[in-house]
Amino acid sequence: MLKRTALFSAHQKLGAKLIDFGGWEMPVQYTSITDEHLAVRNAAGIFDISHMGEVTVSGAAAAEFLNQLLTNDIKKLTPGLGQYTLMCNERGTVIDDLYAYRLCGDVYFLVINASRIEADVAWMQSQAAKFPRRSEVTLTDASHNYAAVAVQGPRVKDFINDVIPGASISAMRVARVTDLKKNEIGGFKFEHQSVLVSRTGYTGEDGFEIVGSDESIQHLWDKFLSVGAPFGLKPAGLGARDTLRTEVCYPLYGHELDEETTPIEAGVGFFVSLDKGEFNGRAFLAEQKAKGVKKKCVAFKMTDKSAPPRPHYPIWANSASVGEVVSGTQSPSLNLGIGMGYVPPEFAKPDTKIEIEIRGKRFAAVVVPKPIYKK
Amino acid sequence: MSNIPSDLKYAKSHEWIRVSGDTATVGISDHAQAELTDIVFVELPAAGRQVKAGEACAVVESVKTASDIYSPVSGEITAVNAAVVDNPALVNTAPDSDGWFYKIKLSNVAEVNALLSPDDYKKQIGG
Numbered sequence: 001m002l003k004r005t006a007l008f009s010a011h012q013k014l015g016a017k018l019i020d021f022g023g024w025e026m027p028v029q030y031t032s033i034t035d036e037h038l039a040v041r042n043a044a045g046i047f048d049i050s051h052m053g054e055v056t057v058s059g060a061a062a063a064e065f066l067n068q069l070l071t072n073d074i075k076k077l078t079p080g081l082g083q084y085t086l087m088c089n090e091r092g093t094v095i096d097d098l099y100a101y102r103l104c105g106d107v108y109f110l111v112i113n114a115s116r117i118e119a120d121v122a123w124m125q126s127q128a129a130k131f132p133r134r135s136e137v138t139l140t141d142a143s144h145n146y147a148a149v150a151v152q153g154p155r156v157k158d159f160i161n162d163v164i165p166g167a168s169i170s171a172m173r174v175a176r177v178t179d180l181k182k183n184e185i186g187g188f189k190f191e192h193q194s195v196l197v198s199r200t201g202y203t204g205e206d207g208f209e210i211v212g213s214d215e216s217i218q219h220l221w222d223k224f225l226s227v228g229a230p231f232g233l234k235p236a237g238l239g240a241r242d243t244l245r246t247e248v249c250y251p252l253y254g255h256e257l258d259e260e261t262t263p264i265e266a267g268v269g270f271f272v273s274l275d276k277g278e279f280n281g282r283a284f285l286a287e288q289k290a291k292g293v294k295k296k297c298v299a300f301k302m303t304d305k306s307a308p309p310r311p312h313y314p315i316w317a318n319s320a321s322v323g324e325v326v327s328g329t330q331s332p333s334l335n336l337g338i339g340m341g342y343v344p345p346e347f348a349k350p351d352t353k354i355e356i357e358i359r360g361k362r363f364a365a366v367v368v369p370k371p372i373y374k375k
Numbered sequence: 376m377s378n379i380p381s382d383l384k385y386a387k388s389h390e391w392i393r394v395s396g397d398t399a400t401v402g403i404s405d406h407a408q409a410e411l412t413d414i415v416f417v418e419l420p421a422a423g424r425q426v427k428a429g430e431a432c433a434v435v436e437s438v439k440t441a442s443d444i445y446s447p448v449s450g451e452i453t454a455v456n457a458a459v460v461d462n463p464a465l466v467n468t469a470p471d472s473d474g475w476f477y478k479i480k481l482s483n484v485a486e487v488n489a490l491l492s493p494d495d496y497k498k499q500i501g502g
Contacts, residue, residue, distance in 0.1 A: 307434065
């Protein structure tokens with residue numbers, strides 16, 4: 001039996017096509033992936049992201065624990081600020097990528113991938129059990145308590161203050177939602193309950209992610225659709241979410257990231273703070289950074305007319321198979337085949353000519369800088 | 376609500392066929408294009424190729440996935456529609472007409488009788 005989010009009946013009412021995504025019955029599209037994608041690029045889109053997991057970590061030793069657990073430096077976070085970070089094992093390979101927010105003092109809020117909730121929580125608990133100051137850390141899987149939406153696109157700032165009016169009451173204190181800057185998070189009153197609003201997203205556009213109770217998010221969904229409609233807001237599914245994030249080269253766990261891959265290989269070494277002190281995987285990652293990697297995640301564009309590249313298609317260079325596509329699609333913004341894949345570092349430089357094997361035939365492509373799409 | 380022209384016969388796998396003498400035109404149904412949405416690529420068989428009924432002989436790709444297209448009948452491919460290769464969106468806008476895939480010379484005309492009538496196809500897709 002697939003799990004359903006608090007917005008399931010809203011998706012049904014809108015006639016969404018539903019798919020199994022990591023054990024969740026989620027909307028892949030409402031009308032068309034292309035239309036939903038372009039709505040987000042040009043106006044606005046709203047996504048159900050209630051399947052994602054939430055973990056709270058609090059206590060006097062919370063920051064010290066998180067700095068051992070995660071690659072980015074949690075001490076850079078002032079209250080009301082969030083950061084992209086990764087959770088690695090001792091081998092420096094990725095258990096999950098996530099957002100960590102500092103809500104206030106010693107209270108941290110982690111947003112993790114739906115497909116990784118069980119693995120992440122088990123890993124965090126095992127790490128907490130080994131942590132010397134374990135009595136000063138409280139770790140709670142709050143995934144069941146929350147629903148969430150992402151509202152993304154250049155027009156969102158023009159109507160979100162009408163949907164969630166007023167000043168914040170916790171975390172980052174601002175007079176209105178649009179006063180939040182990138183990566184900031186604030187608690188706001190919405191219909192007598194509080195919701196957490198962060199200026200973050202997974203599309204490459206300006207936008208916000210909102211976490212709250214099932215009831216709050218159901219009401220927010222309806223209010224966003226009615227208030228946002230005149231601005232071009234459309235409900236958008238996981239299909240558009242995937243094409244949007246692929247165009248801007250954001251990694252997706254299970255594609256660019258897994259337990260056989262390090263953040264350095266994946267090209268997200270910027271979020272690994274080697275100089276913050278000891279943390280899981282540090283020794284291995286420091287060595288990799290110094291000595292180099294055996295595989296690198298590159299972005300590419302098709303230069304031959306071809307079918308869209310797809311995950312697991314072989315990548316060829318110099319007449320040899322050198323790697324594999326991990327994400328690939330037809331880019332709705334650029335109207336050509338794009339993707340990401342792993343190749344040895346000698347083929348990772350932009351402008352390197354490569355080929356993608358599609359159903360037994362090879363088609364020309366070129367390595368390009370990330371992101372593939374930029375306004 | 377899908378458009379199901381009365382002069383077509385259908386395969387369970389959502390291809391249509393329009394028979395004229397011993398040749399036929401093949402495409403995919405309005406229902407199939409609506410399910411796929413956003414068709415971005417069509418790969419067609421080479422003219423002259425012999426195909427068997429039920430054989431995968433073309434590929435249609437939406438933004439999300441690649442889907443095989445199965446020939447509803449056996450025979451020799453006599454022509455393919457270059458227009459849908461150049462402009463795959465034709466399959467979305469005109470699946471029963473300009474969005475046709477290929478023409479085939481039937482090697483066994485009796486196979487046509489085994490295909491679904493428009494009414495039976497309508498029942499299959501719950502329309």
